[in-house]
Amino acid sequence: MLLTPGFSIHSSFIEPMVLSAKKERRPPGPAIWISVTLLWGTVFFISSSFMLRIASGMLRQGFFNPTPLDALNVYCIHAVILVLFSLAAMLLKRGIEPGSESQIERWQAIDEGKGEKIFISFAGSIATSFFFTLLTAMTFSVVSAMLGMIVELTLPVVFLAALFNIAVGLAASLAVGIIFLAANVGKRKRS
Numbered sequence: 001m002l003l004t005p006g007f008s009i010h011s012s013f014i015e016p017m018v019l020s021a022k023k024e025r026r027p028p029g030p031a032i033w034i035s036v037t038l039l040w041g042t043v044f045f046i047s048s049s050f051m052l053r054i055a056s057g058m059l060r061q062g063f064f065n066p067t068p069l070d071a072l073n074v075y076c077i078h079a080v081i082l083v084l085f086s087l088a089a090m091l092l093k094r095g096i097e098p099g100s101e102s103q104i105e106r107w108q109a110i111d112e113g114k115g116e117k118i119f120i121s122f123a124g125s126i127a128t129s130f131f132f133t134l135l136t137a138m139t140f141s142v143v144s145a146m147l148g149m150i151v152e153l154t155l156p157v158v159f160l161a162a163l164f165n166i167a168v169g170l171a172a173s174l175a176v177g178i179i180f181l182a183a184n185v186g187k188r189k190r191s
Contacts, residue, residue: 028090034083041079042075043172048161048162049140052157054164055160055164059160061157070149074143074144074149077143129165129168
């Protein structure tokens with residue numbers, strides 16, 4: 001208990017005020033999940049489309065040569081899939097780990113300078129770039145029939161494109177890591 005002339009303030013009154021002054025981390029909401037998924041989903045849609053074309057040509061299998069307009073039409077449907085996917089992933093994450101403690105701990109580690117130094121989520125970049133190539137290939141395969149496009153993708157073409165796309169994922173991870181280093185994100189703040 002604190003004593004001042006004419007007043008007595010209980011310590012339990014002060015503690016919540018001190019705690020509320022600290023920046024409180026909360027799990028990301030739908031807007032963050034959707035925006036991040038759309039950002040990376042768009043980057044990987046473009047790179048996956050390019051890699052699918054290259055892999056198809058290298059292996060001389062299937063046919064993949066969409067026009068820019070065809071790719072844009074497919075992307076519009078792909079964007080809806082990305083939004084639905086991001087919301088499903090958010091709900092799954094919240095169901096598995098209510099409060100997202102591990103994600104909050106990761107953010108705190110980055111704030112304290114304990115995160116990965118160069119690559120931002122090295123393993124995550126590999127998995128994400130591979131997965132988004134598969135998703136892009138599936139979207140093109142399903143939507144092409146609806147739009148009257150000719151797309152024929154074989155499994156070897158898709159897997160080779162996905163392997164090529166891993167290089168794009170690692171390059172993106174490296175670029176973000178370099179930006180974070182240059183901007184001093186995650187450096188321990190000195191008092």
